[in-house]
Amino acid sequence: MVEKGRISAFQMGRMIYLAITPTAILTTPAITFKFAKQDMWISPIWAFCGLITLYAVFRLHAIYPGRNIVQACEAVIGRLPGKLLGALFLLYYLYLIGIILREYGEFVVGSFLFTTPLIVVSGSMVLVCAIAVRGGVEIVGRFAELLLPAFVTLFLFIIIPIIPDLRVPNMFPIMANGITPSLAGAFVLQTWFSELISASFLLPLVADQKKAKTSVLIALLMIVLTLVVANLATLMLLGDITGGYTYPFLILARYINLAEFFTHLEAIFMAIWVLGAFVKICVFFYVTVLGAAQWMNLSDYRPIVFPIGLLVTLSSMWVAPDLQKLTFSISTSVTFSAMTMFVIVPMLLLCLAWVQKRWRGTAAKG
């Protein structure tokens, strides 16, 4: 066993929540608005990919207990093809962290630290995350446990002061053109929901297996709820101009003006964003490192944390030349590839595993 640490089901749920939400409330409102207009708050409810992915993860874990999806690959389709598919998974994870890190870097450089080079912002984040990941899953789990209350408090601190200024008519007419616009808006969100595949790597490390399923499903529900609230607040405050901003949720934080005293609270948003991105990158980083160590049959994953950190930084510089291209690829090819790798492939694996099990069962009987 590469990882000796164990996390509780509760910690796993928190890790999953923080591994999805932070970047989702940052980038998606603008993209969702383009497709769904005033129905953008309905879009997060269509979390199909999340449910399918979680189903595949749980069923595969029931058939191969104690194995994550990369290890299950080898058991299902044989050693060599399994290794190849596992490598593809890990490379895709590397690519996805690159995207996440780039989003983080572009946001910090574009909104706060205007003259700092991008590589300094993302490099320092990778260094901090590498130190946390080197500490093992227990450390990352405790960070998630510690930072979630702060994340939620700060989130509410942005939403509650603007409640009096929300204009409910902005959300009308609800479903004027049927459910199609909200479904189209949900398309880009499927990337985030399919990221729930990380649960497959954390599930074997959970000490109380019975509660794990409930915990992850609650996490999914909370993710949907957070996104609905964030999109609803953005829509009711900004209305038709939502699509004009790259980060609509940041505008909400800027808008807060309590008694002419509490103004320019975007620092709060910055805090949310750095906390959230830290846990998110840690979880993805950890999954990649653990997967790579298992893939190479190492006895310890710690030696490869820093070299993989270097690859992560490179990947973040390499994924896109600028923010426009990044946002465009997130709403197109990244979504398609995430759906292929994290939804279709696990489902196919599950089908194969299920057929094998049935076939072996009848062979044993006959």
Added chain:
Amino acid sequence: MKWTAVLGIAALLALMAAYEWPKTKGKKEKTAFAAIAVLGGLLASWLVFYPETPGPTQCLDALYKPLVKMIENLTQERSG
């Protein structure tokens, strides 16, 4: 300027090795560390000199070209 960047990458690799190498036990782990570090170093130096090299995103764009086109048309319809 570019060579300074390469020097920086080399220094980074040296720092990583100095920190990790004495702690690493087992031949396999040492090989894995060295292999990934060398790969990272080479890729980093390559990107310093040729930052325009088509990346993974272009590769995925090419793979999903028909679907990407479809979404592009849909976006134009909605926003137009």
